[in-house]
Amino acid sequence: MYKIFFKRLMDIVFSSIFLILFFPLFLVLIIIITLDIQENPFFYQKRPGKKEKIFRIVKFKTMKEIYDEKGLLLPDKDRLTTTGKILRKYSIDELPELYNILKGEMSFVGPRPLLPEYLPFYSKTEKIRHSVRPGLTGLAQISGRNKLDWNQRLALDVKYVKNISFISDLYIIGKTILQVLNSKDVSIDPNEYETYLNKEREEKTKL
Numbered sequence: 001m002y003k004i005f006f007k008r009l010m011d012i013v014f015s016s017i018f019l020i021l022f023f024p025l026f027l028v029l030i031i032i033i034t035l036d037i038q039e040n041p042f043f044y045q046k047r048p049g050k051k052e053k054i055f056r057i058v059k060f061k062t063m064k065e066i067y068d069e070k071g072l073l074l075p076d077k078d079r080l081t082t083t084g085k086i087l088r089k090y091s092i093d094e095l096p097e098l099y100n101i102l103k104g105e106m107s108f109v110g111p112r113p114l115l116p117e118y119l120p121f122y123s124k125t126e127k128i129r130h131s132v133r134p135g136l137t138g139l140a141q142i143s144g145r146n147k148l149d150w151n152q153r154l155a156l157d158v159k160y161v162k163n164i165s166f167i168s169d170l171y172i173i174g175k176t177i178l179q180v181l182n183s184k185d186v187s188i189d190p191n192e193y194e195t196y197l198n199k200e201r202e203e204k205t206k207l
Contacts, residue, residue: 003132003164011108011133015101022095029060029092036083037064042096047113050133054116055105060093091180097136109169110135111157122154129157132164137176139168 033041043061046054062084066074073079080088087093100106106113113134122129139160140153148156160168 002166006166007107007164007169008104011101011104014108015098019098019102022098026095029087032083033060033087036081037061039065043093046116047134048116048119048130049105049113050130052119052130055100055103057106057113058096058099060087060096062087062093089183094136101136105133107133107135109137109160109172111138111160112141125158126154128161129154132161137172139172142172142175142179 030041039061041061043059044056045059047057049055062081063076063079064081066079068074084093097106101108110133111129138157140148140156143156160172
């Protein structure tokens with residue numbers, strides 16, 4: 001009953017409450033980020049959601065769009081602003097995803113949405129992670145994810161999906177809050193998954 005009905009109901013109720021409570025903070029951050037990077041303060045990117053349906057995730061922008069002479073974006077470290085570092089350190093850049101939760105594209109807890117180009121490389125078991133809405137946080141995010149390889153992280157996503165419950169969601173949210181306050185394991189670039197995929201491609205080429 002929780003997975004089918006109450007989980008979504010709680011997402012709607014609490015995302016609505018937090019969007020209202022954080023509205024003054026959003027206004028301040030929009031002004032600060034706009035002045036800092038002189039660009040749109042929001043970052044949009046396509047991600048696969050439930051049943052692999054593509055949606056646009058929204059975050060606060062933490063990097064400037066700076067290109068080299070060939071028209072290619074400079075490395076992240078050269079584009080990340082001081083304000084962006086602070087936003088990422090405390091996961092504040094993720095707050096606009098409350099809008100995605102309210103719309104039903106995401107949930108507070110679930111597998112983190114990666115990039116669409118990774119979809120063809122999931123195993124049949126790993127694809128289970130897309131049978132539920134992706135989350136603002138998840139089991140992999142509270143399990144020392146920076147110390148885990150991608151196979152372990154995806155396995156934790158599958159484990160979460162197979163064992164969804166109110167208690168597990170409450171535990172994940174509580175531990176996430178503690179990690180954010182301690183600035184521990186709260187920031188990871190989903191593009192890092194490209195390294196894992198390259199290894200997978202190399203292995204398949206050898207076969």
